[in-house]
Amino acid sequence: MNTTPDIPNTFLSPYNHEENEKKIYTLWEESGFFNPDNLPGERKKAYTIIMPPPNANGSLHAGHALFVTLEDMMARYQRMRGKKALWVPGADHAGFETQVVYEKKLAKEKRSRFDMSREELYSEILAFTKENKSHMERQLRSLGASCDWSRMLFTLDDRVKEQVYATFAQLEKDGLLYRSLRSVHWCPKHQTGFSDLELEHVERKDPFYYLQYGPFVIGTVRPETKFSDKYVVVHPDDERYKAYKHGQKISINWINGTVEATVIKDEAGDPEKGTGAMTITPWHSKIDWEIAQRHNLEVEQIIDERGKLLPIAGEFAGMKSMDARGKIVEKMGKMGLIVRIDKEYTHAVSVCYKCGKEIEPQLKKQWFIKMKPLAEQAITAINNKEVVFVTERHRRVALHWLSQIQDWNISRQIVWGIPIPAKICTQCDHGMVDIENTITQCTKCGGAVEQDPDTFDTWFSSGQWPFITLGYPDGKEYDTFYPTDMMETGNDILFFWVVRMILLGLYRTGKAPFKEVYLHGLVRDSKGEKMSKSKGNVIDPTEVAKEYGTDAMRMAYIVGNVPGEHINFSLDKIRGYKKFANKVWNIGRFILTETNGCVYTNAITKQDKEHKNSFDTLLQEITDDMEQHRYHLAAEKIYQYTWHTFADNIIEESKKIFSDSSADIKQSRQSLLLYLYANSLKALHPFMPFITETIWQHIPEGAYKTQKLLIVEKW
RNA sequence: GGGCGAUUAGCUCAGUUGGCUAGAGCGUCUGGUUUACACCCAGAAGGUCGCAGGUUCGAGCCCUGCAUCGCCCACCA
Numbered sequence: 001m002n003t004t005p006d007i008p009n010t011f012l013s014p015y016n017h018e019e020n021e022k023k024i025y026t027l028w029e030e031s032g033f034f035n036p037d038n039l040p041g042e043r044k045k046a047y048t049i050i051m052p053p054p055n056a057n058g059s060l061h062a063g064h065a066l067f068v069t070l071e072d073m074m075a076r077y078q079r080m081r082g083k084k085a086l087w088v089p090g091a092d093h094a095g096f097e098t099q100v101v102y103e104k105k106l107a108k109e110k111r112s113r114f115d116m117s118r119e120e121l122y123s124e125i126l127a128f129t130k131e132n133k134s135h136m137e138r139q140l141r142s143l144g145a146s147c148d149w150s151r152m153l154f155t156l157d158d159r160v161k162e163q164v165y166a167t168f169a170q171l172e173k174d175g176l177l178y179r180s181l182r183s184v185h186w187c188p189k190h191q192t193g194f195s196d197l198e199l200e201h202v203e204r205k206d207p208f209y210y211l212q213y214g215p216f217v218i219g220t221v222r223p224e225t226k227f228s229d230k231y232v233v234v235h236p237d238d239e240r241y242k243a244y245k246h247g248q249k250i251s252i253n254w255i256n257g258t259v260e261a262t263v264i265k266d267e268a269g270d271p272e273k274g275t276g277a278m279t280i281t282p283w284h285s286k287i288d289w290e291i292a293q294r295h296n297l298e299v300e301q302i303i304d305e306r307g308k309l310l311p312i313a314g315e316f317a318g319m320k321s322m323d324a325r326g327k328i329v330e331k332m333g334k335m336g337l338i339v340r341i342d343k344e345y346t347h348a349v350s351v352c353y354k355c356g357k358e359i360e361p362q363l364k365k366q367w368f369i370k371m372k373p374l375a376e377q378a379i380t381a382i383n384n385k386e387v388v389f390v391t392e393r394h395r396r397v398a399l400h401w402l403s404q405i406q407d408w409n410i411s412r413q414i415v416w417g418i419p420i421p422a423k424i425c426t427q428c429d430h431g432m433v434d435i436e437n438t439i440t441q442c443t444k445c446g447g448a449v450e451q452d453p454d455t456f457d458t459w460f461s462s463g464q465w466p467f468i469t470l471g472y473p474d475g476k477e478y479d480t481f482y483p484t485d486m487m488e489t490g491n492d493i494l495f496f497w498v499v500r501m502i503l504l505g506l507y508r509t510g511k512a513p514f515k516e517v518y519l520h521g522l523v524r525d526s527k528g529e530k531m532s533k534s535k536g537n538v539i540d541p542t543e544v545a546k547e548y549g550t551d552a553m554r555m556a557y558i559v560g561n562v563p564g565e566h567i568n569f570s571l572d573k574i575r576g577y578k579k580f581a582n583k584v585w586n587i588g589r590f591i592l593t594e595t596n597g598c599v600y601t602n603a604i605t606k607q608d609k610e611h612k613n614s615f616d617t618l619l620q621e622i623t624d625d626m627e628q629h630r631y632h633l634a635a636e637k638i639y640q641y642t643w644h645t646f647a648d649n650i651i652e653e654s655k656k657i658f659s660d661s662s663a664d665i666k667q668s669r670q671s672l673l674l675y676l677y678a679n680s681l682k683a684l685h686p687f688m689p690f691i692t693e694t695i696w697q698h699i700p701e702g703a704y705k706t707q708k709l710l711i712v713e714k715w
Numbered sequence: 716g717g718g719c720g721a722u723u724a725g726c727u728c729a730g731u732u733g734g735c736u737a738g739a740g741c742g743u744c745u746g747g748u749u750u751a752c753a754c755c756c757a758g759a760a761g762g763u764c765g766c767a768g769g770u771u772c773g774a775g776c777c778c779u780g781c782a783u784c785g786c787c788c789a790c791c792a
Binding site: 013014015183196201204206208218219220221222233268269270273274277278279280281285286287288289290347348349350358359361393396397400401404491492494495522526527528556559560561562564565566567568570572573575576577578579580581582583585586587588589590591592593594624625628630632633636639640647648651652654655658659 | 717718719720721726727728729730731738739740741742749750751752754755756757785786787788789790791792
């Protein structure tokens with residue numbers, strides 16, 4: 001082989017990704033180019049992506065690697081296009097999520113959060129989170145993330161809290177915040193309330209009981225909640241119950257003795273369902289609570305926060321509601337209160353999205369945000385294309401959700417999070433927003449106050465992430481980079497996060513926080529199945545990258561990844577792109593050998609001109625694909641070209657030329673090869689940054705190389 | 716109860732505004748150590764593009780209906 005001083009011994013086949021990736025990342029980091037302030041040349045337009053801050057409670061998984069790949073690709077492309085490209089990294093304390101992870105850890109150590117003080121628990125989780133955070137940052141680096149570490153932000157940093165508190169205060173000022181007794185979704189295992197989104201609905205078959213309630217027959221799946229039912233609701237127009245007047249009282253023989261029942265006529269009574277009559281349990285049902293409020297009815301708690309029956313249940317007190325059901329039914333049967341039982345009644349049950357246990361609605365005083373006015377702004381912004389969804393269907397889904405939005409419960413009964421800056425009266429339970437921590441007595445009754453023990457729903461703070469990371473309300477930073485250009489994240493958090501950012505961003509800054517939304521799907525295993533620990537099909541991206549190279553893994557994430565659709569994580573696919581990486585490498589070995597010391601020329605042969613033209617046409621097509629977010633096509637095209645046109649045809653053809661042809665034809669071909677190779681490397685760079693940059697370091701500066709680092713070459 | 720997505724080679728998936736002789740990776744078969752690369756090269760087999768209608772000069776792509784799988788939303792009488 002015709003080795004030259006330009007091709008050191010390290011430039012040997014096969015390509016060694018492990019050796020080069022670390023070196024190259026250090027090179028980039030030291031260049032300072034991840035920070036847009038340091039980028040060379042005149043750059044007028046900014047291009048900003050805010051990274052969805054990964055939860056600092058474990059290792060990065062395949063889904064993280066996917067978003068890192070996509071966002072890094074976007075940032076690199078725009079950087080090469082001459083933009084002031086900024087990609088802001090972050091880490092999320094991930095309130096409830098992290099606390100659950102930590103509780104599992106505690107359980108393994110045979111400890112429980114309920115045996116610890118709040119302070120103890122908080123500081124232990126903080127230490128745990130910090131450790132994970134730095135691990136996570138190392139992982140991001142190994143994936144090639146060209147994010148600006150100097151702007152790294154953690155969701156519990158002071159700057160974040162400050163703005164979250166400001167939003168909270170503003171909401172109160174604008175009359176969009178209230179604290180009141182409302183039905184909340186309560187998880188008896190995790191001991192906290194949830195918003196509507198943290199529920200899952202599962203279909204279940206349960207017996208459906210028809211119970212004799214005085215002269216009425218009522219239907220229920222949950223007889224164990226019925227102890228204190230003393231209101232029977234029918235529709236005002238229901239002919240069957242014409243004889244009964246609204247407010248009429250009837251004495252009824254019930255589970256634990258006689259109760260005085262009151263007839264309530266309300267539109268909520270559905271004549272079509274069951275017998276058209278129902279009793280209500282407002283403390284444990286949202287719809288019942290709404291009825292109770294309309295008629296100002298008394299309410300009573302039957303089941304406690306742990307899911308156990310209270311003393312009102314008499315002999316059943318202290319039993320778990322589900323355990324008690326059978327026994328209660330038995331007793332009612334003996335009392336002749338059971339009319340009939342339908343064995344197989346299919347209905348939807350709300351369960352905790354984390355543990356799958358049944359949600360027990362409870363009446364609680366919590367902080368709620370009035371969402372309607374915020375939603376209207378968001379709907380307008382989306383309709384005006386102030387925010388554009390790359391995947392049209394997600395726009396429709398988001399609009400639909402916004403159009404029927406419910407008030408948002410932002411209180412969580414957990415320790416790990418941003419404390420709600422409010423005082424609660426120990427006398428009258430009145431809640432007061434207190435950002436400055438100055439309130440010492442109740443503004444309503446003058447009673448003593450204490451700190452609200454709750455923390456914010458983590459999505460309340462992360463919903464404000466884009467403007468907080470960019471330093472709102474003041475500064476050049478905010479003016480330059482906000483609104484951001486692209487929000488790239490998983491389609492599973494469309495409502496949780498994306499829509500909330502639009503809502504809160506508009507509310508605080510008057511501007512939608514991003515111009516475009518690109519949602520990726522779930523990463524599945526090679527057979528298209530969801531990854532889960534229990535199935536044992538979880539793949540660790542860090543290990544994969546170590547074995548096959550980060551570049552190969554990134555290609556596998558991009559090619560065939562249609563926006564919004566799920567993607568399969570298949571080792572076969574990654575293996576294929578590892579081969580490709582090696583191909584790119586060997587093309588470099590050939591070309592650099594054959595062109596060593598050559599003189600660049602513009603006087604190229606007709607044949608070479610044709611090669612150049614068709615490549616330029618392809619490059620334009622690829623650029624269009626990039627602009628239109630068809631990254632999967634762009635990557636595949638440059639892959640196909642590089643291997644099957646450039647390597648298989650043009651290089652093979654060149655071998656003949658180099659052995660048979662005259663000097664000027666050779667020279668023309670040498671120039672062509674360098675041109676095609678340099679530009680292919682550029683086009684490949686956003687997808688395969690490490691290997692392209694490694695090779696770039698071997699390419700002599702000249703006609704087609706203007707920058708030392710490929711990362712800042714012009715696309 | 717409402718909405719959405721998927722259905723294309725043995726497997727996993729691409730296919731942009733309708734122009735296709737329907738592609739990729741892996742797998743299978745045949746031949747080949749040729750100036751980078753065996754992590755390679757040359758070639759081959761393999762498809763009624765879920766089903767049934769329709770629009771069109773032309774449909775994998777548009778329209779209607781159906782089927783199967785999956786997802787999301789919805790106040791559990």
